[in-house]
Amino acid sequence: SSFGKCPSISDAAGGGTRSRDWWPCQLRLDVLRQFSPEQNPLGGTFDYAAAFATLDYDALKADVKTLLRESQPWWPADFGTYGGLFIRLSWHSAGTYRSIDGRGGGGMGQQRFAPLNSWPDNANLDKARRLLWPVKQKYGKSISWADLIVLAGTVALEDMGFPVLGFAAGRPDTWQSDESVFWGAETTFVPEGNDIRYNGSTDFAGRANQLEKPLAASHHGLIYVNPEGPNANGDPATSALDIRETFGRMGMNDSETVALIAGGHAFGKTHGASTIALGAAPEASSLEQQDLGWSNAFGTGSGDDATTSGLEVIWSKTPTNWSNDYLNSLFKNDWTLVKSPAGAVQFEALNGTVDYPDPFNGTFRHATMLVSDLALRDDPAYSVIAESWVDDFDALTTAFAAAWFKLTHRDMGPIARYLGPEIPHQRFIWQDPLPATNATYSLTADDEASLKEQILAAPGVNVSSLVSVAWGSASTFRGGDKRGGANGARIALQPQSSWEVNNPAQLQTILSALTSVKTSFESTGKSVSLADLIVLGGNAAIESVANVSVTFTGGRVDALQEDTDVSTFEFLNTQGDGFRNFRNTSGYSLASTEALLVDKAQLLTLTAPEMTVLVGGMRALNTNFDGSSNGILTSTPGKLTNDFFVNILDMNTVWTADSTGELFTGKDRTTGEQKWTATRADLVFSSHAELRAISEVYAEAGGLDQTVADFATAWAKIMNLDRFDVKK
Numbered sequence: 001s002s003f004g005k006c007p008s009i010s011d012a013a014g015g016g017t018r019s020r021d022w023w024p025c026q027l028r029l030d031v032l033r034q035f036s037p038e039q040n041p042l043g044g045t046f047d048y049a050a051a052f053a054t055l056d057y058d059a060l061k062a063d064v065k066t067l068l069r070e071s072q073p074w075w076p077a078d079f080g081t082y083g084g085l086f087i088r089l090s091w092h093s094a095g096t097y098r099s100i101d102g103r104g105g106g107g108m109g110q111q112r113f114a115p116l117n118s119w120p121d122n123a124n125l126d127k128a129r130r131l132l133w134p135v136k137q138k139y140g141k142s143i144s145w146a147d148l149i150v151l152a153g154t155v156a157l158e159d160m161g162f163p164v165l166g167f168a169a170g171r172p173d174t175w176q177s178d179e180s181v182f183w184g185a186e187t188t189f190v191p192e193g194n195d196i197r198y199n200g201s202t203d204f205a206g207r208a209n210q211l212e213k214p215l216a217a218s219h220h221g222l223i224y225v226n227p228e229g230p231n232a233n234g235d236p237a238t239s240a241l242d243i244r245e246t247f248g249r250m251g252m253n254d255s256e257t258v259a260l261i262a263g264g265h266a267f268g269k270t271h272g273a274s275t276i277a278l279g280a281a282p283e284a285s286s287l288e289q290q291d292l293g294w295s296n297a298f299g300t301g302s303g304d305d306a307t308t309s310g311l312e313v314i315w316s317k318t319p320t321n322w323s324n325d326y327l328n329s330l331f332k333n334d335w336t337l338v339k340s341p342a343g344a345v346q347f348e349a350l351n352g353t354v355d356y357p358d359p360f361n362g363t364f365r366h367a368t369m370l371v372s373d374l375a376l377r378d379d380p381a382y383s384v385i386a387e388s389w390v391d392d393f394d395a396l397t398t399a400f401a402a403a404w405f406k407l408t409h410r411d412m413g414p415i416a417r418y419l420g421p422e423i424p425h426q427r428f429i430w431q432d433p434l435p436a437t438n439a440t441y442s443l444t445a446d447d448e449a450s451l452k453e454q455i456l457a458a459p460g461v462n463v464s465s466l467v468s469v470a471w472g473s474a475s476t477f478r479g480g481d482k483r484g485g486a487n488g489a490r491i492a493l494q495p496q497s498s499w500e501v502n503n504p505a506q507l508q509t510i511l512s513a514l515t516s517v518k519t520s521f522e523s524t525g526k527s528v529s530l531a532d533l534i535v536l537g538g539n540a541a542i543e544s545v546a547n548v549s550v551t552f553t554g555g556r557v558d559a560l561q562e563d564t565d566v567s568t569f570e571f572l573n574t575q576g577d578g579f580r581n582f583r584n585t586s587g588y589s590l591a592s593t594e595a596l597l598v599d600k601a602q603l604l605t606l607t608a609p610e611m612t613v614l615v616g617g618m619r620a621l622n623t624n625f626d627g628s629s630n631g632i633l634t635s636t637p638g639k640l641t642n643d644f645f646v647n648i649l650d651m652n653t654v655w656t657a658d659s660t661g662e663l664f665t666g667k668d669r670t671t672g673e674q675k676w677t678a679t680r681a682d683l684v685f686s687s688h689a690e691l692r693a694i695s696e697v698y699a700e701a702g703g704l705d706q707t708v709a710d711f712a713t714a715w716a717k718i719m720n721l722d723r724f725d726v727k728k
């Protein structure tokens, strides 16, 4: 009755083979033009925080609680509640977050779109979102899907007797798939034996042991690990090693990992009623399925006949109440490896009691567990933690509450973004805490002018290094998890102060000059933060060499070293900062230098024109991290000009690559005399058709004025990326 969503070959708009099909190595600039106001049905000026302020939050929660217990005939609720399903919904939404590049997570409601809506691990979560639709419809714009998805699991926990720590809203929706996330290079989902994301020479359960960075899942299409053990080997001990690696990539330690699994699997069940293959995932299902997928031809296709993962497990005797029965069952039963009705490997307590309830028919079963659950018993470190909680339910409760809050808020960035009446008072190191803003940090226009003068007159400073340090301070910001940025002046703290890209010697010179200015300013009884002075220094430097005024928004504060999680801040160390012509030669990334430039621009939420003018302007200002002359295509280094664009497009220059393909020499076409050297992060602006087109605008008549004006605007944007305290 249906042709599904194919044929894929179309003569309509967008059909046929595309540029990327012909030239697969084409640099992807589309990641710099996502989420534009034009594709947002709420309009470019929609203010989610203001809309959320109109929400009757208690009424919304009450409606979710009612909905949890109202079983729908089209997808009957196990044990009379959708609690387990909603917890899994929230966990899978948040659980794609990875610390290494700060991408993934539940902050943008991406689970609604491909590929996440159709990952095998997200099977039947389409039903969970559809169950929530009446509530979303009722409250409209005042609650985003992204928030509702995370809230649903949190309310479910509360409804089943778990004392959650709280909930913060503040995740505005997006309206398209986020194409910036590298989910892996595989072309099939969760294939057993397809281990291309693992390399290294050490054998690990039949495969290599090193998981490719920045990935955090063992296979494409999984949130974390294969529940049947690595490549379905049925071995809890090696499953533990996969769990440690993948949960570690989300920033979870052993204790948090045990708490999350033991806490989550205290509720609900898994689904594997039959071997009958499920229908296509939502992205490929037929139109009449209305964006639902995984149709099931077995029996009723739902309820007791449902298949999701193919595993058939009920962990607890009380799957709808918070209890310690998961850990009791784990440690007090003997486990036998068996197969689920769908043929997946799992464990069953064959000699145990038969008092684990069927969700629908009133019968009882033996206790069951996933292979990955038994990892908590068989791994030496996990078992110490898990066993200590068997008789200390309060400790498990406390640990799970903190870990659930971290899981679901880890990707939200500063607490200034948190909204709603249930924000916990506790502060956590993973929130990158900043001291409370001190009113005396507000500067008058006269203060700003005088400070700028003092900075420019300070010994050891020059335009290039002031700009470079301000850039280094602000440009750690990552749009994915909103970490980093200039607020806090963490560039003066470990680990940032030691990063090669920050040129530690130059950095210390500038920091001591700024500290002297701070001391002298504060001797007058006023206050200014180092964080503000770093930004003010960059602005002053730019204004001193161009006829422009750069917007300054003061009020930043200085973080403390003890409030800085050095190991996770290390993830903010860049793989490549093409803006300062830096390539991290000891980094993990195999991407081209120009792809890393775009990657950083995407993390900085820049458009292609913003990226272009910032690179061109910074080259003119001579801000390479190591002071090299690569790409400094000007006879007046340290001035804000459009010389970079004029010279990179100059047909009188002939470029040749060195043997590495990373460095290029530009010679005069007539005399053969060497004029310039440049990197891939320079020549991409004349060799890539779209970037060349933008560069031409900055090189043509009127280009100098436009370079200066656009640079100042883009610069101010970078300096303020993390100022959620002053933004709407």
Ligand code: HEM
Residues within 6 Å of the ligand: 078, 083, 084, 085, 087, 088, 091, 224, 225, 226, 227, 243, 260, 261, 263, 264, 265, 267, 268, 269, 270, 271, 272, 307, 308, 309, 310, 311, 370, 372
């Ligand atoms: C269900 C695997 C961690 C909460 C499931 C299912 C699998 C699974 C295979 C069954 C899906 C189905 O067939 O319906 C894993 C693995 C984990 C893990 C391999 C990590 C090693 C977590 C965490 C949480 C969680 C951290 C929450 C904190 C749940 C819940 C269900 C579930 C509540 C029941 C869903 C329902 O009742 O429909 N998990 N899980 N899981 N998981 Fe996990």
